[in-house]
């Protein structure tokens with residue numbers, strides 16, 4: 001299947017879209033040694049624009065190239081051909097420019113076990129050379145926002161999985177980065193904890209005007225989270241790109257869900 005499928009738009013209003021924040025332009029990423037056909041393509045001629053303030057869920061089968069895309073946005077990998085631009089800059093060659101502009105939330109909380117909750121939140125601010133008093137106040141603010149007031153001095157081992165992931169989300173927001181990259185941050189949590197935290201996360205992303213790219217394996221999670229869902233086929237290329245999902249009515253959501261199921265089963 002080569003054509004990009006799209007759902008009928010609910011409202012193709014004349015309002016111009018916000019600026020493009022993340023752009024993939026004819027991006028291919030191949031791994032392996034440069035021996036012609038021996039190269040393995042993880043991303044294949046991908047074109048994708050993500051606009052400022054969008055919350056985009058990226059969905060696809062295992063090995064379809066989601067992490068490779070993610071790493072190219074984060075400046076950890078360089079495209080083999082084509083161009084990746086974030087805020088008009090090249091994330092791979094202008095790594096320094098991006099200090100403090102992109103925050104990442106991983107599946108695993110990646111907290112430092114020898115630092116308290118508040119010290120873990122302060123970590124990103126330390127790297128940005130924020131003065132001590134300011135970073136303490138900012139870290140406290142975000143821990144409180146994430147419902148962890150009273151746990152500032154707790155070490156990670158004393159916190160539940162959900163609380164640890166709250167600390168890692170507080171750490172991402174505390175840096176004030178405009179772009180959040182999320183790699184299945186709730187998939188290791190039990191369903192109830194994951195659902196609650198997912199809702200809070202979406203609210204915070206919207207309230208704070210972040211642009212967020214959210215990788216997931218779960219159709220339901222994508223439907224709950226995304227303003228937009230992008231489904232990839234393997235190697236990474238867009239199979240389906242659908243907007244306004246979070247606010248869609250039940251009938252439209254069911255239609256989108258069925259379409260995604262169909263694509264992922266192909």
Ligand SMILES: Nc1ncnc2c1ncn2[C@@H]1O[C@H](COP(=O)(O)OP(=O)(O)OP(=O)(O)O)[C@@H](O)[C@H]1O
Nearest residue numbers: 031032040042060061062063064065066067068069
């Ligand atoms: N550094 C690398 N060297 C060689 N092959 C790689 C490398 N990184 C990724 N790949 C391959 O590229 C393909 C895409 O990998 P990627 O991790 O981006 O997929 P993914 O969609 O994130 O997978 P998952 O859902 O399992 O996390 C896979 O076949 C993987 O084996």
